[in-house]
Amino acid sequence: MMNQPILSVRNLTVNVDNTPILKGVNLEINAGEIHAIMGRNGSGKSTFSKVLTGHPEYEVTGGEVIYKGENLLEKEPEERALAGIFLAFQYPLEIPGVSNLDFLRVAYNARCKYLKLEELDAFDFEDLVEEKLDIVKMDSAFLARSLNEGFSGGEKKRNEILQMALLEPTLGILDEIDSGLDIDALRIVSEGVNKLRKPDNAFLLITHYQRLLDYITPDFVHVMYQGKIVMSGDKDLALELEKKGYDFLEEENLVAN
Amino acid sequence: MTMLKSDTYSQDLLQLTENQTLDFNSNLASLVKEIRVKSANNVVKLNIPSDKDEDWRFTDLSDLQKQNWCLANKTDLNSFVLDGFILEEASHSRLVFVNGFYAANLSDISALSDENIYVGNLSNLDEDKIGKISEYLSKNEPKNEVFTALNSAGITDAFVIWVKANTKIVTPIHLLHLTARENFSCFTQPRILVVAEAHSNLNFIEYYGAVASGCSDSVKQNYYLTNAVTEIHLQDNAEIHHTRIQRESGDCFHIAKTTAFQDKNSHYTINEVSLGGKFYRHNLHIQQQGEETQTNLNGLTMLQGKQMGDTHSEVSLTKPHGTINQLHKFIIDDSGRGVFNGKIHVPKLAQLTNATQLNRNLLLSSKARINTKPELQITADNVKCAHGATISQLEADEIFYLRSRGLNEYDARHLLMDAFAAEIIDKIPYESLKHRLTQCVTCRTLE
Numbered sequence A: 001m002m003n004q005p006i007l008s009v010r011n012l013t014v015n016v017d018n019t020p021i022l023k024g025v026n027l028e029i030n031a032g033e034i035h036a037i038m039g040r041n042g043s044g045k046s047t048f049s050k051v052l053t054g055h056p057e058y059e060v061t062g063g064e065v066i067y068k069g070e071n072l073l074e075k076e077p078e079e080r081a082l083a084g085i086f087l088a089f090q091y092p093l094e095i096p097g098v099s100n101l102d103f104l105r106v107a108y109n110a111r112c113k114y115l116k117l118e119e120l121d122a123f124d125f126e127d128l129v130e131e132k133l134d135i136v137k138m139d140s141a142f143l144a145r146s147l148n149e150g151f152s153g154g155e156k157k158r159n160e161i162l163q164m165a166l167l168e169p170t171l172g173i174l175d176e177i178d179s180g181l182d183i184d185a186l187r188i189v190s191e192g193v194n195k196l197r198k199p200d201n202a203f204l205l206i207t208h209y210q211r212l213l214d215y216i217t218p219d220f221v222h223v224m225y226q227g228k229i230v231m232s233g234d235k236d237l238a239l240e241l242e243k244k245g246y247d248f249l250e251e252e253n254l255v256a257n
Numbered sequence B: 001m002t003m004l005k006s007d008t009y010s011q012d013l014l015q016l017t018e019n020q021t022l023d024f025n026s027n028l029a030s031l032v033k034e035i036r037v038k039s040a041n042n043v044v045k046l047n048i049p050s051d052k053d054e055d056w057r058f059t060d061l062s063d064l065q066k067q068n069w070c071l072a073n074k075t076d077l078n079s080f081v082l083d084g085f086i087l088e089e090a091s092h093s094r095l096v097f098v099n100g101f102y103a104a105n106l107s108d109i110s111a112l113s114d115e116n117i118y119v120g121n122l123s124n125l126d127e128d129k130i131g132k133i134s135e136y137l138s139k140n141e142p143k144n145e146v147f148t149a150l151n152s153a154g155i156t157d158a159f160v161i162w163v164k165a166n167t168k169i170v171t172p173i174h175l176l177h178l179t180a181r182e183n184f185s186c187f188t189q190p191r192i193l194v195v196a197e198a199h200s201n202l203n204f205i206e207y208y209g210a211v212a213s214g215c216s217d218s219v220k221q222n223y224y225l226t227n228a229v230t231e232i233h234l235q236d237n238a239e240i241h242h243t244r245i246q247r248e249s250g251d252c253f254h255i256a257k258t259t260a261f262q263d264k265n266s267h268y269t270i271n272e273v274s275l276g277g278k279f280y281r282h283n284l285h286i287q288q289q290g291e292e293t294q295t296n297l298n299g300l301t302m303l304q305g306k307q308m309g310d311t312h313s314e315v316s317l318t319k320p321h322g323t324i325n326q327l328h329k330f331i332i333d334d335s336g337r338g339v340f341n342g343k344i345h346v347p348k349l350a351q352l353t354n355a356t357q358l359n360r361n362l363l364l365s366s367k368a369r370i371n372t373k374p375e376l377q378i379t380a381d382n383v384k385c386a387h388g389a390t391i392s393q394l395e396a397d398e399i400f401y402l403r404s405r406g407l408n409e410y411d412a413r414h415l416l417m418d419a420f421a422a423e424i425i426d427k428i429p430y431e432s433l434k435h436r437l438t439q440c441v442t443c444r445t446l447e
C-alpha cells in the first residue's frame, strides 16, 4: 500500500499492575516525519515507548497499534525490533560480562538474518562498526568494554545511538536522548540522528527541552498529560510550552471535567 | 564380589590400597611409607561422612557408598586420546597421569628444561629434593578428613612442580589427570605437590577429565571415583596462579582437597571451574603462615540434570595484613544442587586483614537448589571483612533490553548466562582454555 503510515496508534490504553497508565493514546506517524512528545514527569511517555517495543510488564487493555499495516501488539519484542522498531532507552541497562562489540554484532546479525542478508564475521563487522562510531564520535575503546557497564550517562546515550546507527530502524524512538548529554555531546548525537534520517523512516523523540528540538526539527509536537496526548501542534508548540510550562493544562483539564 | 558395608566402608576402601607397589628409591620409599601408615591409622578411625556431619549436611554420599569400588589399573593409552586435552599454551609443558599412574609417553615437558625447575613425577625426583620432601608432602594434614587420609594412605606417585628460589616461569604448566574407564567402578587417587620457593613465580593448570568419545556428560559406563589431593607451598614472596578444571564425565564422583600454605608476602590465585561429574566436592583450604599474604579465590560451578556440586573453602589466617578476595558463582539448571560454604577465620593475631567474599548464584529452574553459607569468624578488631550471597534468576529487564535489539528470548537468556560465567572464565589467563570453557558453558546451557 502506498502512503500507508508507519505507525498508527488508536485509543491505546495500558495498565501496570492493574493501574491504568495510558488512557487512550492516539498518534499517527508517516514516513519521513519527526514527532516529539513532551509532557510532565510521570505522564506516561516512557510507558508509551516501552509498550511500542513490547515490554512484558505492561498490559494493553484496549485500542490498537498498527505498524506498517500489521498489528504490532501481537508481536514479540524481537519481532518488532527485527521489523524495524528501535527504542533508545531513557535508562540503558548495564549488562556486565557481555562485550559491547559482541552484543552489537549479535544484534546486527540477527537483523541480517531476518532480512536474509549475509551475516558479518567478526572481522568485517569491526570495519562496519568503526564507520558507525564516527557518527556518534565514540572511541573504539568502548567496544571492548562490557555493555554499558560503568559508562557515564552520556556514554550510554551515545552507545544507544550507535546501536541505532547499526540497526537502521524504520521507526526510531528516542526516550530523553538529550538527558545527561553535555552541550557538545548533544550536538553530536543530534547530528547523528539527522544523518540517519531518510524519506522512508521516522523518529519519535521524547524530550523535556527545546534545546534538542533546536537541532532536530520536529514536524509535530505532542503533549502527553495523564496518559493521553491532549494537544498536538508544530514546532512552535514546544517553544510555547517552554515559556508557559504545563500548568495551563491543569486549568483546561478542570474545565473539561 | 561382596558389598562394602557402610560402617566399615572407609576401611574397605583403604584395603584396596594396601597391596600397591611403590616404585621409589629407598629414601623416598621410607618417607612415603611413613605417610601411608600414619594416614591409614587415621582412616580406620573415621567413617564416611553423613548428613549428621555439619560439613556434609547438604552433600549426600549415599550413592557413592552404593558402589563396589576397585582401584583403577595402569593403562597405556595411545597419544591420540590427548586430542581434546592439549592446551596450545602448554603443549610442551604437560605432565599426564592416567588412572593415577604417570604416563611418560603422553607427557611432554621439553619447554621446561631450566635446571631451577622440576616438573615430573614423584618417583623421579632428584636426590637433593627428596631430603626436603617431608617438609611438604602431607603437611599439617587434618586428622578428621577421611578422603584426604585415604589419598595419603594410598600415595604411589604424584605430580610434582618444584621451582627454585628467584625463578620465574612464564610457561604454563599443565597437569592432566585422565581416567580411562574400566568395566567395573574404578577408583583413582591423584596427588599433586607444588613447591614455590622464595621469590619464585609460576602458573599451572590442574585438569581432570576422562577418556570418552563425544561429549563426556552422558552417563554411558560404570561410575568412577576421583579422590584428589593437591598441596601447594608458597614461600616468602612467591606467586602462583592456579587454574583448576574439573571436566569429568557425567558418571564421576569427584572429591578433592586443595591446600595452599602461604608464607610472608606470597600471592596465591585459584580459578576453579567445575563443569562435569555426577558429584563434586572440593575442600579448598588456605593456611596463612606469614604476614601480608594475598589470596584470590574464584570459582564457577555449573550444574544441571541431577548433578551435585559443593565447594567448601576455608581461609585460616594467623598473621596481620592478609588480603582475601573470593568470588564463587554457581549456575544451576534442572534439579541440580549446589552447596557453597566459605569460612574465613580472622583471629586476634590477624589484625588489618582485608577480606571480601561473594557468592553469586543463578538458578535457572524451579527445582534448582543452592545452600550457601558464608562463615566469617572474626575476633580481631581492626579488620575489613565483607561478605554476601545473592541468588537470582535472569533479570527480566536485561532479557527485554536484548530482545528489543532483535535477539530472541532463547539467545538473550544464553548471552546473559554466558556473561555470568564469563566473569570467572575471563580471569583464566589462557586463551585456548578460556575459549574451550566458554564453548562448554554455552553448549551446556543450550539444552
Ligand SMILES: Nc1ncnc2c1ncn2[C@@H]1O[C@H](COP(=O)(O)OP(=O)(O)OP(=O)(O)O)[C@@H](O)[C@H]1O
Pocket: A016, A017, A021, A039, A040, A041, A042, A043, A044, A045, A046, A047, A048, A057, A090
Ligand atoms: N513498572 C512500573 N511499575 C509501577 N509503576 C509504573 C511502572 N512503569 C511506569 N509506572 C508509572 O507510570 C507513570 C508513567 O511513567 P513513565 O515512566 O511512563 O513517565 P514519563 O512520562 O516517562 O516520565 P519522565 O518524564 O519522568 O521520564 C508513573 O507514575 C510511573 O510511576
Ligand SMILES: [Mg+2]
Pocket: A045, A046, A047, A090, A175
Ligand atoms: Mg520517561
